[in-house]
Amino acid sequence: MRSEIASFKECKSIAIMGGTFDPIHNGHLVTAEAVRHRFNVDKVIFIPTGRPAHKAKRQITANEHRYLMTVLATMRNQNFEVSRIEIDRPGMTYTIDTIEALKQMCRPDVRLYFITGADAIHQIMNWKEPERLLSLCDFVAVTRPGYDRERLYGDIREIKEKFTSRIHFMEVPALAISSSDIRNREKRGEPIKYLLPQAVEDYIHKFCLYQDEEKDEVKFMLDLGVMQEKLQSALSIKRYIHTMGVADEAERLAEIYGTQRDKQKARVAGLLHDCAKDFPPEMRDRFCKEYKVPMDEYMIKIPDLIHPFLGAEVAKREYLVADEEILGAIRFHTTGKANMTLLEKIIYIADYIEPNRESFDGIEEARRLAYLDLNMAMKYILEETIKYVKTKGREIHPLSLEAIEYYKEC
Numbered sequence: 317m318r319s320e321i322a323s324f325k326e327c328k329s330i331a332i333m334g335g336t337f338d339p340i341h342n343g344h345l346v347t348a349e350a351v352r353h354r355f356n357v358d359k360v361i362f363i364p365t366g367r368p369a370h371k372a373k374r375q376i377t378a379n380e381h382r383y384l385m386t387v388l389a390t391m392r393n394q395n396f397e398v399s400r401i402e403i404d405r406p407g408m409t410y411t412i413d414t415i416e417a418l419k420q421m422c423r424p425d426v427r428l429y430f431i432t433g434a435d436a437i438h439q440i441m442n443w444k445e446p447e448r449l450l451s452l453c454d455f456v457a458v459t460r461p462g463y464d465r466e467r468l469y470g471d472i473r474e475i476k477e478k479f480t481s482r483i484h485f486m487e488v489p490a491l492a493i494s495s496s497d498i499r500n501r502e503k504r505g506e507p508i509k510y511l512l513p514q515a516v517e518d519y520i521h522k523f524c525l526y527q528d529e530e531k532d533e534v535k536f537m538l539d540l541g542v543m544q545e546k547l548q549s550a551l552s553i554k555r556y557i558h559t560m561g562v563a564d565e566a567e568r569l570a571e572i573y574g575t576q577r578d579k580q581k582a583r584v585a586g587l588l589h590d591c592a593k594d595f596p597p598e599m600r601d602r603f604c605k606e607y608k609v610p611m612d613e614y615m616i617k618i619p620d621l622i623h624p625f626l627g628a629e630v631a632k633r634e635y636l637v638a639d640e641e642i643l644g645a646i647r648f649h650t651t652g653k654a655n656m657t658l659l660e661k662i663i664y665i666a667d668y669i670e671p672n673r674e675s676f677d678g679i680e681e682a683r684r685l686a687y688l689d690l691n692m693a694m695k696y697i698l699e700e701t702i703k704y705v706k707t708k709g710r711e712i713h714p715l716s717l718e719a720i721e722y723y724k725e726c
């Protein structure tokens with residue numbers, strides 16, 4: 317983000333190319349370059365969406381994969397930049413929030429062009445705060461050839477009469493390429509070469525993206541050996557032994573309750589669940605700031621509650637884990653929460669019962685329940701943990717209270 321601010325401050329005009337980029341392809345790149353040339357903008361910023369508000373039907377690929385593919389696709393053009401502004405923002409994504417955040421990073425007189433599909437222009441009055449949006453930036457409506465221009469012109473006229481902002485129209489032949497077509501081709505084993513940059517194609521193949529959910533195994537950017545080596549230097553010996561115990565236990569539970577994919581994910585989540593726990597306080601605070609870990613009053617009062625939330629960010633940035641399920645399991649391994657995923661429950665339970673833990677009251681019962689029914693084990697461990705935390709005179713995190721309410725009813 318710091319480098320974004322530095323490079324945007326210089327620009328008099330910027331075009332913004334938002335999209336899910338799942339995957340980014342040559343149509344996007346040709347469009348961005350055409351807009352840059354026609355409007356003579358200093359930079360085009362590609363902004364991969366977080367959770368899009370308008371396109372929630374399909375399960376989109378993990379944020380980090382889409383971000384990295386966009387970086388790979390744009391790195392050879394010095395006028396192109398990629399921003400994490402949307403993928404790092406929690407919750408639903410609205411264009412107005414992005415434009416406003418971006419404007420703050422730029423000089424006050426910057427001219428912004430927002431590139432969007434012509435289809436979206438028809439819908440623009442349904443977006444969040446459309447009037448304000450239209451007052452902050454110009455719109456470039458791009459279409460593939462053969463688009464019904466008359467209908468579009470009609471809608472643009474209607475909008476133009478109401479708002480002063482300018483809406484421009486551009487036909488881009490390369491937009492005949494589509495991300496959904498690339499995904500389908502990849503799934504069917506058909507070639508995708510020349511539809512997207514070679515580096516993106518290589519990335520898709522390396523991580524087996526867009527293949528049959530059941531068939532593919534999860535690929536990680538670091539192999540498990542490298543992950544373990546990194547952990548060994550980041551953790552105390554005691555913590556490392558505990559970590560290996562959690563990874564083994566999580567794998568065993570996933571073998572019983574899940575699929576081969578779950579087993580692999582459980583191993584990685586188990587290995588990384590405490591990856592930020594041994595950070596010295598100054599390092600922990602620095603990373604929290606840099607990775608924008610949202611802090612609540614409980615985390616400020618009880619610093620031990622920080623490590624799962626920071627751990628998820630460290631797993632993402634330092635151990636290059638893109639899988640949201642794994643990151644969720646790391647994030648909630650201490651507090652728990654209502655309605656947890658299979659992997660979240662497995663890591664929460666494995667952390668409590670792993671074989672290297674010194675014996676304490678209740679561990680054997682937790683072990684028995686874990687191999688009988690995960691929800692019963694969740695309820696038992698949550699109750700025991702809350703009891704223990706109360707004896708220490710500490711407050712209970714609201715996520716744990718929600719969790720116990722939920723698992724009491726299961």
Ligand SMILES: [Fe+2]
Nearest residue numbers: 589590593650
């Ligand atoms: Fe932990």
Ligand SMILES: [Fe+2]
Nearest residue numbers: 558589590667
């Ligand atoms: Fe742990």
